Amino acid sequence: MNELVPGGNLPLPGGALTLRIPGPFDVSALITDESGKVGGDADFVFYNQPTAPGARLQGDTLTVDPARLRTGAARVTVVISPADPGTSLGRLPAPTLHVTDTAGRALARFTPPRPQQETVLLLGELYRRGTGWKLRALGQGYTDGLAGIARDFGVDVVEDATPAPARPASTPWSAPTTRPRPNPASPAPDPTGFLALANSARADAGSPPVSLDPRLASAAQAHASDMAAAGRLGTEGRDGTSVYQRVLRAGYSYLTVGEHLVSGPRTPAEFVDYCLRTEQARQTLLERGFTHAGLAQAVDPRSGDVYWTALWATPLTTGHLADTAAKVVELTNAERARAGLRALAVDPLLAAAAQAHSTDMVVRAFYSHTSPDGSQPWDRAAAAGSRRRTIGENIACGQRSPAEVVEGWMNSPGHRANILKPDFTHIGIGFAGGGQMGTYWTQLFGA
Numbered sequence: 001m002n003e004l005v006p007g008g009n010l011p012l013p014g015g016a017l018t019l020r021i022p023g024p025f026d027v028s029a030l031i032t033d034e035s036g037k038v039g040g041d042a043d044f045v046f047y048n049q050p051t052a053p054g055a056r057l058q059g060d061t062l063t064v065d066p067a068r069l070r071t072g073a074a075r076v077t078v079v080i081s082p083a084d085p086g087t088s089l090g091r092l093p094a095p096t097l098h099v100t101d102t103a104g105r106a107l108a109r110f111t112p113p114r115p116q117q118e119t120v121l122l123l124g125e126l127y128r129r130g131t132g133w134k135l136r137a138l139g140q141g142y143t144d145g146l147a148g149i150a151r152d153f154g155v156d157v158v159e160d161a162t163p164a165p166a167r168p169a170s171t172p173w174s175a176p177t178t179r180p181r182p183n184p185a186s187p188a189p190d191p192t193g194f195l196a197l198a199n200s201a202r203a204d205a206g207s208p209p210v211s212l213d214p215r216l217a218s219a220a221q222a223h224a225s226d227m228a229a230a231g232r233l234g235t236e237g238r239d240g241t242s243v244y245q246r247v248l249r250a251g252y253s254y255l256t257v258g259e260h261l262v263s264g265p266r267t268p269a270e271f272v273d274y275c276l277r278t279e280q281a282r283q284t285l286l287e288r289g290f291t292h293a294g295l296a297q298a299v300d301p302r303s304g305d306v307y308w309t310a311l312w313a314t315p316l317t318t319g320h321l322a323d324t325a326a327k328v329v330e331l332t333n334a335e336r337a338r339a340g341l342r343a344l345a346v347d348p349l350l351a352a353a354a355q356a357h358s359t360d361m362v363v364r365a366f367y368s369h370t371s372p373d374g375s376q377p378w379d380r381a382a383a384a385g386s387r388r389r390t391i392g393e394n395i396a397c398g399q400r401s402p403a404e405v406v407e408g409w410m411n412s413p414g415h416r417a418n419i420l421k422p423d424f425t426h427i428g429i430g431f432a433g434g435g436q437m438g439t440y441w442t443q444l445f446g447a
Helices: 146-153 194-204 214-230 243-249 268-277 279-286 318-338 348-363 377-383 402-410 413-419
Strands: 002-004 009-011 017-020 025-032 055-058 061-064 075-082 097-100 106-110 120-129 132-142 254-263 292-299 306-315 391-397 426-434 438-446
Touching: 002 009, 025 055, 025 061, 097 120, 106 132, 194 268, 194 279, 194 292, 214 243, 214 254, 214 292, 214 306, 243 254, 243 306, 243 426, 254 268, 254 279, 254 318, 254 426, 268 279, 268 292, 268 306, 279 306, 318 402, 318 413, 318 426, 318 438, 348 377, 348 391, 348 426, 348 438, 377 391, 377 438, 391 402, 391 413, 402 413, 413 438
Parallel strands: 002 106
Antiparallel strands: 009 132, 017 061, 017 097, 025 075, 055 061, 075 120, 097 106, 120 132, 254 306, 292 306, 391 438, 426 438
């Protein structure tokens, strides 16, 4: 696999390519001709218009087949922006572009220099060179959103958060300045009655209602179908894909997630009744923090057994991420106070390195203090710009809350020693959802 730097390029094999940028980003693509201009509405692939000839967007993944692009297409530019409008990219995990071929082989990876105040980033582009195609790493950012992109692509950007109506061919193309989103006042349909049953139980327990999310429903359907095909329950599918990875690939970046994986009930009413009669399942269904849900079922054609997947989640926003990190710091300092030690101060550089490591563990599917490239905690701290002389790191995976992860660290002698080390003066926290275990946490200490 090739590690690209800004400006680097790579010849591409024939056939379709998959470009994935995991994280709390909106992914979009611009299809342009030799002049670098879009030809119309169909050349903009984004959340509310996920397909174009030769290009398809699904969650955080863009699939491009250069041979099937529209006539005259010479470039496909991959663009990311924060999923939470108005947030700068510098406040989010560092984006990484992963490119694979039709066989799933990794061709290239590109992580640009960490953005700061930019709100839109041109991450990379596929471009035609003679009879073939190449990939170029870009990393060009704009602080003025899509208005900045207009200067390069000749589009007319309007201040409109909803898709523009159909325009005559002679009218300049306009792109939305923010991601078009479903109206929260118009919930997804509930033909099975599951939502009403679940929210009735939540109301009885004093929990706020949840709404159905089509991304969670899509991930749930994929997982239920996989379990039915395999004839067994499990958090991982036959190819090793976890239910948490399915949620991210469907485009839902989460702060917290819960799942019900059940076989046996024949109807949504029986499913909800089962969950309410089982202690752990009941806790998930009634969890106050969840805001969205998705339900799906599939039948094993051999046995006739019905397999269910219910997903419950809270979306990841900049505010939620900051609150989670702050809570981990608060709980960590409470443990230090009980031991008579001074509180740790938050160091933005350590926080950036910790966040990057949690995200990297999700993206590259590993769990270790040593990254696949061999870097250690002190290497990552230095790469983030830290000049602290002593570095320590705690990591954890699978815990669903700051309280749970800090408790786990305190129950482990090695992790506890880091938290209670008198010499440490500063701390940074990282969190990412996804991967095999669902959540990945990093504490980075410095002195």
